[in-house]
Amino acid sequence: MTFLTPRPRRRALALGGLATGLVLVLAGCSGGSSGGGGSAEYEAAPSDLEASITYGVWDQAQVPAIEANLEGFAEEYPGIDVTVNVTPYADYFTKLQTQGSSDSLPDLFWLNGPNFQLYASNDLLEPVTGAVDAGDLDPADYPEALVDLYQYDDVQYGVPKDFDTIGVWINEALFEEAGVPVPEGDWTWEEFQDTAVQISDALGDQGVYGGAGGMDGQTTYYDTILQAGGEVLVDDGTASGYDSPEAQAGLEFWTDLIESGGSPSIEQLTDTTADQWFTSGKLAMYWAGSWFHAALEGAPVDDTVDVLPLPTGEEQATVIHGVSNVVAAGSDEKQAAQALQVYLAGQEAQQQQGDMGAIIPAYTGTQQGFLDSAPDKDLQVFLDAVDYAQPLPVSKNSAAWNALETSDLPAAFSGDRPVAEVSADLAEQMTALLQQEQ
């Protein structure tokens, strides 16, 4: 307590000044000019290439598989030294943006769909067209919807390293307790809604719900919008598709589920998220991605959990997403970075990734390891879903309109405002943002 000195007012003022300064320091990180053009020079690296490169990733759980890959890479290119930099996901894109501003991006790094176009459109990424033309990389080996995700202005900047699709995770013990038969895999929206309400009715006194409403686009309302035949983005991503009758039907699905008591309210889902409801045995059906099986390990409900495909609306659909390895356009060791990019996308490395079980590798035919990681669950559902999957809707500044969805849609789901009104409002604001991006 050294600031209790004879002149408190001066100290107070100094402290106050420091404190106010802090806010501004946050905003003070300035940026340099963005570097590099999007040329497509490519020459396969000679095996005796000497170089030292960095590889930026966000998932510590995948590092063992990456290190296994790097051992194989070192056999082909003994002279290339790779440093793996792990930044937790929460900070990854904030840091990446700073690195992008100061022309100090890792030579090779992970990028996801919502952020891809931002980097591609600012010429920060090196296209893979050279490697494709040289025959070192074939986009046909990966799910088509995901290959398209990493295309900007008809130029391919990466291929997916993994993918995830959405399914309905079910807790069979709760079905049994409620006396409700477990649905067949081939089911409709009506069947899903009915099942949810039946379970809520039967087990409501224990605080158990049949389903859980839409709070996250990728796992809920994006899927139902697609299933209703709608789209989140229309006109090549220059306008919002939320005001179409199909999109409204997709949103209505979740409003109905909450209204009929088949799902906890929006307030309940904010306080306790759907995955928490599910893992604590209070939720019978949970829409989530293939990644959820890792979270289930060790949860008390793990033994009684299985997976069903998403129910069918007007059509069958799911969102697909996956991460890609991309090379920084400003890299000093572009050749080495591209060599690693190509190696990691290859069948051998992808097979190894799958066998380590952390993710579903994107290379067609290397997914057996993922299925074997939980043999008691029908994980095949997620692989079959690739046939009818559509890419996650993204644009140059996805985060801006994602924030609008998060703030506006709950009012529609809770029934506070009519769905048609909310979606028309949202569409208008979102289209304005998309126009700004152009």
Add this chain to the structure above:
Amino acid sequence: MSGTVTSDVLAPAGSAPRRRLLGRDGLWPWAFVAPLAAGIGVFFVWPILQTAYYSFTSWGVFGGSTFTGVENYVRLVADPQLWTALGNTLLYTGVVLLGVPLAVWLASLLNTPGLRFASFYRVLFFLPYVAMPTAIAMVWRIIFNGDFGVLNYVLGLVGIQGPYWISTPGVAVLAVAIVGLWSSLGFAMIILAAGLKNIPAELYEAAELDGASPSRQFRSVTVPLLTPSIFFVLIITIISSFQLFDLQFAILGSTNPVLPKSLSLVYFFYQQGFVANDKGYAASIAMFIFVLIGIVTLVQFRLQRRWVQS
């Protein structure tokens, strides 16, 4: 944080004679100040100037700015989100300030002569201030949980149906403010307790001889002589309340549907600058907060003469 804190809060604010920039010691004093001045210059003054400049520009995501004049400010004043955020910040500040009289009362209780375990109580009250805001937030999130939280369980025992604290508009700001009040109480108490130690015991003896009751002693001796410490606590509390961010971010979460109705000024700044990538606009929000805090603090110093004993 024991009772060994000694200070001299009551000494009158000195009025040192004005000195010339370069006294008879020449450049030497400046050489000693230089390291600190350089740090403050690079990390505080320069960023503030830069932010001021960038608030008049439109920023590219990866740098590169175009000068747009007062456009950001015109947009800011017309943005209903700003006024909602300002209202929320003021509400939060108001609730947290209720902690100041509470802290005065608690500090004087702790200062009772012959109180056993005084240090223990002091540690207990100060603990929340030392704990990380995110850790505090995690615990309170669980306490506030509408279905399974302890708070609503206890309220239920006495027949009150508690709200969904962190997911009901209006209530969410209060929930955060309650945590803010609770966690800042310890800091205010320590400052005030140190101030209390400096009140000469003779004054109380004299008051007692004059027949003043304990509550009269509190009002006529303790509070007036404590005003410099109270003033300091007020300034610090108001400034830190205006900068509410981490506590709110951690308690409400970034996907909470009530956020647009509940966010604070700094949260609004964060959302524009780091989520929506609109850094020029965010800079103008930062300048707004900066000027606002400056004005509020200045007014407080002006008013100080009216009520602070020196």
